[in-house]
Amino acid sequence: MALLDGKAIAKKVRAEAAERAAAFLARHGRRPGLHVVLVGDDPASQVYVRNKERAAGKAGLEGKVHRLSADTPQGDVEALVGELNADPRIDGILVQLPLPAHLDAQAVIDRIDPAKDVDGLTPQSAGLLVDGRRGLRPCTPSGCMRLLHEAKVPLAGRRALVIGRSLLVGKPVALMLLAENATVTIAHSRTEDLAARVAESDVVVAAVGRPGLVRGAWIKPGAAVLDVGINRGADGRLRGDVEFEAARERAGWITPVPGGVGPMTIAMLLSNAVTAAEWRES
Ligand code: NAD
Numbered sequence: 001m002a003l004l005d006g007k008a009i010a011k012k013v014r015a016e017a018a019e020r021a022a023a024f025l026a027r028h029g030r031r032p033g034l035h036v037v038l039v040g041d042d043p044a045s046q047v048y049v050r051n052k053e054r055a056a057g058k059a060g061l062e063g064k065v066h067r068l069s070a071d072t073p074q075g076d077v078e079a080l081v082g083e084l085n086a087d088p089r090i091d092g093i094l095v096q097l098p099l100p101a102h103l104d105a106q107a108v109i110d111r112i113d114p115a116k117d118v119d120g121l122t123p124q125s126a127g128l129l130v131d132g133r134r135g136l137r138p139c140t141p142s143g144c145m146r147l148l149h150e151a152k153v154p155l156a157g158r159r160a161l162v163i164g165r166s167l168l169v170g171k172p173v174a175l176m177l178l179a180e181n182a183t184v185t186i187a188h189s190r191t192e193d194l195a196a197r198v199a200e201s202d203v204v205v206a207a208v209g210r211p212g213l214v215r216g217a218w219i220k221p222g223a224a225v226l227d228v229g230i231n232r233g234a235d236g237r238l239r240g241d242v243e244f245e246a247a248r249e250r251a252g253w254i255t256p257v258p259g260g261v262g263p264m265t266i267a268m269l270l271s272n273a274v275t276a277a278e279w280r281e282s
Contacts, residue, residue, distance in 0.1 A: 001249070001252065001254060002151060002253045002254075004226070004253050009147060009150050011267075012150075013146065014058070014266075014270060016271065017271045021059055021061055021277075024274060025060065027281075032091045032092070033089050034056045034061050036063070036065045036066070036096060038068070039069075039077060040099070049096050052094070059274075074104060078108055081095070081108060081112055085116065092269075093118065109121050110123065114135070115276065117276075119138060132179055136276060137272070138169070139266075140207075140228060142264075143261055144205055144226050144228065146264060146268065147255065151224070153253055155177060155180040159185070159201045160204075160205070161186075161201035161205070162186050163205065164188065164208045164228070165186050165188045171186070177203065182203060185201070198218040202222075204219070204242075208229055208241045211231040211239040214241055215247075216242070216248070219250040221252075223251055223252060224253040227241055227255050242257075
């Protein structure tokens, strides 16, 4: 069993982004600009956004956070996105989710210029992914694919199971596996006999948010297991969706939680922001 070390690979991805950001600065006389919109004071979002701001600065990007109060009306949030779209020095716009309940998140996302959609969540980005065309891809799924590539996990012709069908993780990672010629199944809350689906799969991506949902005994010997789930237990510890200790006995490759898929997400965001900057200038 090989542990897929997300921390180490994320470090490599961040270093690559920093190198490309420096080359961009030398060529265009400005840093790639990544702006984050944060509405309200959700404590987890505050931490995520601070981490993104710090990581952007370290990689030599121009990172900025726009903090809006929790009661900001829909029109004002959309107007801010419009301003960021219009500013030529801004290459990437990320709206931190979830937004407060009175806001229509999809309508806000829909306002983002697809050329600046570093989270890959606009309908345009989703369509480009479906069509296999150049576009900005969601960060967590991109991180999963990078982990698989780094470990040289064979994908073409293999059976891949994605558990979860969200726009953020499940659907895009399924399409990315399909683009690599895997035979892809998407399981979800209504799937019957999840155990059998897992047992026949060479690659399993779990993105549900239910601790220990995927039993170690279900894993096909030698399979690659990517655990996207982040679940905080009553003891304060983070756990994934996969029963890790039992699964590692059978898996060929497996990501730990924490330290697996999690660190890849911010690294891929930086990479996307530099890519957006390069494409916008080319
Ligand atoms: P979501 O709630 O939008 O989607 C969960 C999916 O799980 C749904 O599609 C649902 O159909 C499916 N599901 C629910 N119960 C199921 C069951 N019993 N069997 C099979 N499928 C079932 O969540 P999301 O945004 O896709 O996130 C999923 C998990 O990944 C969460 O734990 C989230 O915290 C985590 N996450 C981690 C990162 C990261 O950077 N590591 C990024 C995004 C999300």
